[in-house]
Amino acid sequence: MQDSVDESVQTLIILGAQGDLTQRLLLPGLGTLVAADALGDLLLIGSGQGEGTDEQWQETVARAFADGGVSGPDVDTVVRNTRYVQADATDESDLRRLLARARGRVTLYFALPPAVVVGSCRTLERIGVPEDTRLVLEKPFGTDMADAVALNELLHALVPEEQVHRVDHFLGMTTVLNILGVRFANRVIEPLLSSEHVESVDILFEESLGLEGRAGFYDVTGALRDMVQSHLLQVLAMVAMEPPSTLDARDERDAKARILRATRVWRDDPERFSHRARYTAGAIEGRSMPAYVDEDGIDPERGTETLCEVVFAVHTWRWHGVPFRIRTGKAIGSPRQEIVFRFKAPQHVPTGLVGDLVENRLRIGLGSRHIGMDLNVNGPGDPYDVSPVTLATDYDPGELLEYGEVLRGVLSDEMPLSVRGDMSVESWRIVEPVLRAWNAGRVPLHHYRAGSIGAEITENREP
Known part of the structure; x- marks a missing residue:
């Protein structure tokens, strides 16, 4: 034809x-x-x-x-x-x-x-x-690394790679796209985003929602495959990539691919630096929620996780020694959806400045359209008493819904919002050590109450 x-x-x-x-x-x-x-x-x-x-x-x-x-x-x-x-x-x-x-x-x-x-x-x-x-x-593009490779070969037998769009609606979110502007259009920010100044990076996407009728898909997928392997590793790539020459599809996707190739589980130790859990019965905003295992269509024996947390290392000059923590979960009572750059403490605070100093943090909202920078300032009372403030702004939603952005890219042959074949394979390569450790029972499945913050598994946040 x-x-x-x-x-x-x-x-x-x-x-x-x-x-x-x-x-x-x-x-x-x-x-x-x-x-x-x-x-x-x-x-x-x-x-x-x-x-x-x-x-x-x-x-x-x-x-x-x-x-x-x-x-x-x-x-x-x-x-x-x-x-x-x-x-x-x-x-x-x-x-x-x-x-x-x-x-x-x-x-x-x-x-x-x-x-x-x-x-x-x-x-x-x-x-x-x-x-x-x-x-x-x-997504999910395949079920593991070998499956993704085979699916790529099948697609390439039909059409060239430039006619394949592995869409990720996260990449069409105005909040995610705003990472590019914050990083690359502000000289006051971009030089600070490196291991010289950054202590750690958190990429958080927690939801108050439960399964919402998706049990058939979710119970064989779980939080790691559903959110980390696809969406949140793509966000990590945008957060950590070097400034591309242009936002042309090739330049941008090359920059992301280099980051994914450099990423692996922290210290190659998924037993220590990955966690998993699923929710028990509880309530969110006055609404009762059954335990995950009691939801319609769920097989309790699968051990599917509804919350996971993995610490990754990005082995590049810029990010050497900086842990990237990705965390996602369902049925969370106080959900957070944001990227948080935590900066190192000042080398020296002069004697005489008093007060409670907070961590300097740059926070970019993923769910909300919000950007904030947490700083320490002094005055107007005691001029030497330091207190925290947040410089913040909200911005309007884009003209298009996320899938509108995705479809615009598809129908106009613009590729930055789609995932290239090699990137889909790398994403599976990154998470497969975690999946092997979980399948072998080397990482316990914890539990948290629906409506809680899921704090039972986050006691050792820093590597």
């Missing part, structure tokens, strides 16, 4: 159109993009194994776009023209029929479980895809 295509016309095919990802995140994000950006002639096709009519799908799309708070003639046109095709994503005849409905350049978005994605790609390998087809995959 190698016919020439009209570049002014695009078809976005969502495989798994009836799933939670599509309706809760993907479609609202697309709506913000349609309303804000000139996409030209875009045909949206939803596809799934379930029965459905064009009219029912149009209602679903319209409702999701409205949830994203968008309207206008471009939005109305996409809704009016969108179509639904019932199809098995692994069946040859169904995929041929689905691709025959496309116009212009095709983008296949796999909003499907990983095993189904592999089956679908194997079918596409047999029948071929239209010229210049883009393939868009969600």
Whole structure:
């Protein structure tokens, strides 16, 4: 199937159109993009194994776009023209029929479980895809390092690497993108971000949410695979990378890849520098939450963790000796979602300055749109009495939802918000020692009450 295509016309095919990802995140994000950006002639096709009519799908799309708070003639046109095709994503005849409905350049978005994605790609390998087809995959990309390598080979048999988008919606968050501006547009900050001045770096993403209906996915994935291996290692790469010459996809992704290649578990000791736990019954904001093992669809014998913490080392000149702690957890009562640079203490505080000195910290919010710097100042009372202050600012949300940013990158062939093939493999290489230690039972599975801070496993924060 190698016919020439009209570049002014695009078809976005969502495989798994009836799933939670599509309706809760993907479609609202697309709506913000349609309303804000000139996409030209875009045909949206939803596809799934379930029965459905064009009219029912149009209602679903319209409702999701409205949830994203968008309207206008471009939005109305996409809704009016969108179509639904019932199809098995692994069946040859169904995929041929689905691709025959496309116009212009095709983008296949796999909003499907990983095993189904592999089956679908194997079918596409047999029948071929239209010229210049883009393939868009969600995390987790594979289940381990060997699986990621094999999946890369399968994808590259279909299309070149530059037409593969391994999307990570974290990279589309304005709060994450703001790391670039804070680091590289402020001479007063960037020189301080090195082992000469930084004591440690924390990357925290804790949630008050529980499973929210995702037991089937989460119980075979867990916090380490779901959050650390994909999202938070990508954040670490942005936090630690050297300044790229440009924000062109190649320059930026090369800089991130160098950091991932240099990253491994602190002292190569996952038994000591990784922790795991899962929540027991509790309450959050007055809402009762059952224990993880009592949630519908959970197999208690799997030992799936809902909270994990790993300390990593980045073996570069800039970050030698600086521990990077990544921590993520569900059902946390006072969740934190931020990057925290903890600076070393002053070499010498002159005798005569009194008061309680706090750690100097730079905090960049991941969930909230907030940046703060914790400092020590003196005055206006006793001029020698020091007290802490925070220089802080909030900033407005971006024009697009996270998935709108992701889709804009995909549909305009901009690659910085997608993960390159070698980077996906490196991420698995980094966490596999932890997974081996856990699977062998060398790291105990702790417990914490839902609604607590999960503090039972954080007594030794610093290596």
